[in-house]
Amino acid sequence: MDRFEANVQDNQERFLAELQEFCRKPSIIAQDIGIDETAEWVSDRLRNVGFESRVISVDGGAPVVYGEMGSGDKTLMIYNHYDVQPPEPLDLWDSGPFDAEIRDGRVWARGVSDNKGPWMARVQAIEAYQQEIGDLPFRIKWIVEGEEEIGSPNLGRFVEENRDLLDGADACLWEGGRRDGAGRPVISLGMKGIAYLGLSVSGASSDLHSMNAPIVGNPAWRLIWALASLKDENENITVDGLMDHVVKPTADELEYIRGIPFDEEQNKQDFGISSFLKGATGPDIVKQLLFDPTCTICGFLTGYTGPGLKTVLPNQASAKVDFRLVPDLNPELVLRLVREHLDRRGFTDVNVELLAQLWPYRSQVDHPWVQASISVARDIFGAEPVVYPSSAGGGPMYQLCGTFGIPGISGGGVGNPNSNLHAPNENIFVEDYMRSILYTGHLIQAIGNL
Structure with missing residues (x-):
């Protein structure tokens, strides 16, 4: 993988410029701004990498971009979204929300963390992998929707209407992913x-x-x-x-929550409370929060x-x-x-x-593809991953992963503890972005070797 990593390093300037280009395209689903144009741009970019890509209309909703590439006896589904939150209040931004400025080692733009950065990093990883390593070792089915920021109201219908197209995946690489304040990669395997x-x-x-x-x-x-x-x-x-x-958490899930950091005193101070419900302390707080x-x-x-x-x-x-x-x-x-x-x-x-x-969904923590993602994150980030068997929040993971009975893996993303998702001055570190590209390429190789 040395040639792959060298390719990524050599193309850093171009990769960042392309990320800026994407982030400069407003695609605000709540305000119906730039949706169709951005979907076409996403489809074109996938096509340029080698995907058979098309924009699929959804009656009464935003179009979904679908791309497929590769062959073999294994299939990875990937889920991302191209829509973003409204940028208001504009006066709280230090630069224009769609200027995509790079300063102080960060890219500042609405959607750069949620979810344009993660999508673009994956595209560029696949491009570099093919240039240096060769053909993908498995098939990829990629769904990029345009309504995640309003609750994905039509994703379930899209899945039902295109079940034959989407069926056959072994796992799904979900959107998102971040590192925590200590620099540890965070992997999430479910949603409430x-x-x-x-x-x-x-x-x-x-x-x-x-x-x-x-x-x-x-x-x-x-x-x-x-x-x-x-x-x-x-x-x-x-x-x-x-x-x-x-359903009660499994022994493996309980073991992972012991590794989830939670500063009790700081959180009580931040929330303005004196104690947590049911008198919970230590790992029991995280257990209640997630399960x-x-x-x-x-x-x-x-x-x-x-x-x-x-x-x-x-x-x-x-x-x-x-x-x-x-x-x-x-x-x-x-x-x-x-x-x-x-x-x-x-x-x-x-x-x-x-x-x-x-609907809620939780993946099997012992699934081989889940374990591969944890191992790759450990190597690329140089720290032990923090694995969340489920998040405390919700999302449309069930509509894809639950429908087809496959694990959903969110990890290796570009976010940081101060990415300001849904808020002014959304940002990512350039270093985290480049590391996310490396993560995706190494994960492709690891899955191919399973």
Whole structure:
């Protein structure tokens, strides 16, 4: 691999210029800016490397770029996205969000870390690999979507409509990846899901004077009582049957979480709290964070809360509640369990609606391709990788990896602890970018040798 590494080093200036070119293309899905043009650019770049690439239209959504190349008895799926977050507030950027300036050893641009840098590094790694080593040792199927930043609402439908095209992969190299504050590479192997519910109760035909409270029901109290039945004062979810579907972490997963750094005192200080829920300390904090489902009241709306007094009996009350899901929970199951739970307690008047959903997914930590990615990260970064069996947040990993029953591996990316994802002054270090190219090339070689 010496020739490959020399190629990457020799082409650093060109690779960075190409990254800047990509980052200077606004592709803001929330504002419908530059989506179609960027999809065509991505497809052209894949084609230039040797992929059979095309832009696939998705009815009512952003196009998906699909590229395929290579042959053999092994297949790697790759997932990335070309859309970015809006750059606002613009006045907090030190340079234009789409100027892609290089200064102080970093590239500054919206999307450079999430997710244009990781995608471009992979493309350039494949280009250099072919130039110096030869043909890819396996087939690659590459999906680059344009709606990740709004929750990938059409990715599942794209997968269903193109199942025959996508089937046959052994693993998926997921988007993202970063190093932590100590310079250790971070590898994530799963994501939580989400069931985002809207609950509402209606009462009288209009708001009434509160003097009617002795004879007219109050929707606010009805909803408060209903919500109180979902979780107890010890922070346990009490929805009938929900916890029966929770898969406990394996011994291997528990071993990996012992290696995940978590500064208890610093996090308590940052959060402004005196302790963690259930009195958790040490590895138990990380275990709860990654493996426990949640039930969170995100907001509650009813009545009058403005200045002064208003003696009112409200006729409407609503709340939004998110359940963060772990295997084997799923959004439809949670919706059904909550509905049945409330009905058993007489809350048939509480309306429950599923507003957004993502399924959870967790990969096998002992899968050979997972272990190969850990080994390559250790060699390229010169530090022991920090392996997350799951992330605490959500994403569309299930829609690809779960559908085809393959591990999803997020690692070797370009991010750093201060990359400012979704915030002004998003950035990556040039050194991390070049290292990510090396990681991808060495991972190709390692997988080919399995």
